[in-house]
Amino acid sequence: MKQSEMLLPTLKETPADAEIKSHQLLVRAGYIRQIASGIYSFLPIGKRILRKVEDVVREEMEKIGAHEMMMPALQPSELWKESSRWSTFGSELMRIDDRNNREFALGATHEEVITSIVRDEIKSYKRLPLLVFQIQNKFRDEARPRFGLLRGREFLMKDAYSFDDSFESLDKSYDKMFQAYTNIFTRLGLNFRAVIADSGAMGGKDTHEFMVLSEVGEDVIAYSDTSQYAANIEMAPVIREYKKSGDEPKEMSKVETPEQRTMKDVADFLGHELKEGLKAIMFKVDERFVMAVTRGDHEVNDVKLKNLYSAGIVELASEADTKRLMGTGFGSLGPVGVSEEVEVVADFAVEALQNVSCGANEDGFHLRNVTPGIDFQPSQYADLRFIEEGDPSPDGQGTIKFARGIEVGHVFKLGTFYAEHMNAQFLDDQGKAQTMVMGSYGIGVSRTLAALVEQNHDDRGITWPANIAPFQVHLLSMNPKKAEQADLADKLNAQLEEAGIEVLYDDRKERAGVKFADSDLIGIPLRITVGKRAADGIVELKERVSGEQQEIEASQVIEQVKTWYKH
Amino acid sequence: MKQSEMLLPTLKETPADAEIKSHQLLVRAGYIRQIASGIYSFLPIGKRILRKVEDVVREEMEKIGAHEMMMPALQPSELWKESSRWSTFGSELMRIDDRNNREFALGATHEEVITSIVRDEIKSYKRLPLLVFQIQNKFRDEARPRFGLLRGREFLMKDAYSFDDSFESLDKSYDKMFQAYTNIFTRLGLNFRAVIADSGAMGGKDTHEFMVLSEVGEDVIAYSDTSQYAANIEMAPVIREYKKSGDEPKEMSKVETPEQRTMKDVADFLGHELKEGLKAIMFKVDERFVMAVTRGDHEVNDVKLKNLYSAGIVELASEADTKRLMGTGFGSLGPVGVSEEVEVVADFAVEALQNVSCGANEDGFHLRNVTPGIDFQPSQYADLRFIEEGDPSPDGQGTIKFARGIEVGHVFKLGTFYAEHMNAQFLDDQGKAQTMVMGSYGIGVSRTLAALVEQNHDDRGITWPANIAPFQVHLLSMNPKKAEQADLADKLNAQLEEAGIEVLYDDRKERAGVKFADSDLIGIPLRITVGKRAADGIVELKERVSGEQQEIEASQVIEQVKTWYKH
Secondary structure (H helix, E strand, O other): OEEOOOOOOOOOOOOOOOHHHHHHHHHOOEEEEEEEEOOEEEOHHHHHHHHHHHHHHHHHHHHHEEEEEEEOOEEEHHHHHHHHHHHHHHHHOOOOEEEOOOEEEOOOOHHHHHHHHHHHHHHHHOOOOOEEEEEEEEEOOOOOEHHHHHHEEEEEEEEEEEOOOHHHHHHHHHHHHHHHHHHHHHHHHEEEEEEEEOOOOOOOOEEEEEEEEOOOEEEEEEEOOOOOOEEEOOOOOOOOOOOOOOOOOOOOOEEOOOOOOHHHHHHHHHHHHHHEEEEEEEEEEOOOOEEEEEEOOOOHHHHHHHOOOOOEEEEEOHHHHOOOHHHHOOOHHOOOOOOEEEEEEEEHHHHOOOOOOEEOOOOOEEEEEOOOOOOOOOOOEEEEEOOOOEEEOOOOEEEEEEEEEEEEEEEEEEEEEEHHHOOOOEOOOOOOOOEEEEEEEEHHHHHHHHHHHOOOEEEEEEEHHHHOOOOOOOEEOOOOOOOHHHHHHHHHHHHHHHHHOOOEEEEOOHHHHHHHHHHHHOOOOEEEEEHHHHHHHHEEEEEEEOEEEEEEEEHHHHHHHHHHHHO | EEEHHHOOOOOOOOOOOOHHHHHHHHHHHOOEEEEEEEEEEHHHHHHHHHHHHHHHHHHHHOOOOOOEEEEEOOHHHHHHHHHHHHOOOOHOOOOEEEOOOOOOOOOOOHHHHHHHHHHHHHHHHHHHHHHHEEEEEEEEEOOOOOOOHHEEEEEEEEEEEEEEHHHHHHHHHHHHHHHHHHHHHHHOOOOOOEOOOOOOOOOOOOEEEEEOOOOOOOOOOOEEEOOOOOEEOOOOOOOOOOOOOOOOOOOOOOEEEEOOOOHHHHHHHHHHOOHHHHEEEEEEOOOEEEEEEEEEEOOOOOOHHHHHHHOOOEEOOHHHHHHHHHOOHHHHHOOOOOOEEEEEEEEHHHHHOOEEEEEEEOOOOEEEEOOOOOOOOOOOOEEOOOOOOOOOOOOOOOOOEEEEEEEEEEEEEEOOOOHHHHHOOOEOOOOOOOEEEEEEEEEHHHHHHHHHHHHHOOOOOOOOOOHHHOOOOOEOOOOOOOOHHHHHHHHHHHHHOOOOEEEEEOOOOOOOHHHHHHHHHHOOEEEEEEEHHHOOOEEEEEOOOOOEEEEEEHHHHHHHHHHHHHO
């Protein structure tokens, strides 16, 4: 493909709004252009590499017997109301009225549409299990679109859905999909982990996220330094392993703590460590108010709080509600003497504490020598805190470390949530009506592209791995004005194409420095340069990643390229 | 692919809302399902055939050096305001606000987006010409979605755009695209015509529509019975070939025509032929009022009127405006004694008339013996009427016939409309700023699928042509409960797949009659039935279109199929 005929604009400067490498490089190397916040066009080379990722995904989906289909982006609100998501999805769901004022959602996912189709068409257990997928643009009106393709508002997604006649059968569909995802990200050469994730409010059971390890990832993964255990930090349970000090409980007393605003301030002022104080935070859990109490050095995990109450929405209580209920602001909250309107729950770690300090529910005052169980009684102790590095791994093997990850895939046992809401039933082999059991499986295809670049770049540009590059060879003619260079390059281009090798041919009348810089930026694994020694039939072959280069005879190019790609 | 594992629901009954064959058959045979009016899901076999059409389109686009890209569906209104289409596109353009109340259009086409990209990235004549395309869902809020995939609101489209440095260069890009379109529709085996079409208000020049000939087409094509001439009926000029009768003009007189409402009523009442009367219709052409006068048996072509005035909007004048300006309603309008507020234009055919009748601009009265040029003087005579069957062909060869067509493609010389509105300029070889010259080229991919079915079906179902079928072979096991049939069918399925032949394998436990009927409905060109003679290694091979069938040895299946497809 001739570069001179291609819309492949490169930039020397890093775009001001691009904070991370994949965003910077995909824009600079001419793969994408922003059209609006979180909305991108894929220029020809970007579309090309995107299709290659798509092809890997499609192949692995087909291997496990999933069939491709295509559902519309415009989805009638009636379907979303049936599933209840019209109200629960919130403002990320884009909504549009047609000319007759009928409401539609712009597809964020397609559970509702596929469930409505399967409900209408599948009546018998004989037609189950069923596995379908599609690869298509999705729409989510993110509050803060950022990081280029990592968090966009219109993005390419592979979504798949399974329908089974039992939970046991769902387990099999899920395992197949899990394996396919493992194959996909392995084939793409990504360094990733499948981590246990939050199944959220949708009544689902197992769920895993596929995380590409990367500094710029928005999620934190807790993993064992010894075993395969890995979980989203929100999901990792903390093993209940706290020992009491054995000290005698002392008498609680109130002390003035003027101007001490943070936990750290108070601990320093009172002369103890952070972990010798209690942290109390007021939440609104659906309609009730809950004070969550942890050790001063621990952090409340609101997902655990949500799961504890099987709640729909957990949010921080407002300062106004807090003042009304507790008579004080956020800075002096504590679990002692709390009104019945507020439920106090405490983390397991709190149960082991004695003679600690906490807010006195009075501005500028704290309590000392507070002992849980004596000075206050929580409604229950539970696993409420985030796991931390150094904690024992929940599977009992090794200790926990943290890494950051980019979520590129998600497999989810939905169970009967949608099927029940939307009445998707089938007749079993006894002729009895049963509810279908579903799974939902997503891959962020455009996000995966960004993750690939995060893991494959250097100072000069992108470094595509051999198995997933937009082209296999970048052919450069150094000085196309010289006939012998132009002729040899033209000939090599034709030969490479003839041999079925994907070649990008830089035939532009540009300076050598520009061509080399652009080539490094674009990142094709092998570069062949036709330069001064063209007259002798000698060209240069260079590896993008290692930088190794050698002069070879032009007649050897095809063979060398093929050999290189076989390794 | 095993049919038992596929979402491929067939229907015995014709859906009540499906008026035309392609709609009926694509639904009945399990290719598509409606999600909302004009919005469809493509079930796996539908997606499969759609991809095959897509692949043909993509290949031919790439052959002419067009590069695939992908632009977003969400397009900022700012771009559409720049081009002026935000206001001119009307209610077919779907509009949506994001969470920050920024307005977006849902991509109906992508001229604005691609022009904004090229404007920003291409600065030099050296990077022109440029040819890009994409294959992607488009959104148009049709007032009357109907005919299944023929007129939908979300549909798959290939859109391409060319950017050139001159009109001469645009001609070349256009010709390349025209040839590619011809190749595409020829490869799909469609009976089609490229017809001259209306370039509309966008300042374009040449434009052709590619029409698949079909009774259910919404467009009428005027074509020569002798030459290659073909045009959209709205666009075909009428040759000015009218002879005067030579009669002496008589004196005009007013006659009462009580209760005579239609042209036909009046002609009968006055005892003359339709063509001996004048038809006068009041239009609002942008801001002015125009009375268009034709011979009584002719029809005014409002596209010609629009082009005559280079107008943006031509619509019928309201009855209220007509009464105010003419003192009478629609039924008694005529060109005699018209106030200066109204411009009278007449078709060329009118100039040749003498002693004809027309409305008297007074309810219940007409004028007789009216002679144009004597009793009234139009501001001009022009080609205003629709061409009719029997008219001479505009190219001077043969006479005109009509056919109906489905518009599946459209090539359009946009010229500088968008580039001027959006300031897309480049520097020419003299370093001087010039405006880019554009072309726009569309193919309705999902509509083409419907057109294929309109041209390929019989009483029993779809009859895919050999070169564009969803599968090459439909393999049926008559009675999978019998081991020898199931085993042989399983073996043949594996062998066919191994040989790279696309096979749909009906392994369902259904009655033979159901399987045969479904197979005819789905329409795969070749059917192989494993039945009673399985034990002898004998199967049946049947051609879907001809119905020819023969018994062959199972060991010959691969070879026979391959041979059949080579022809």
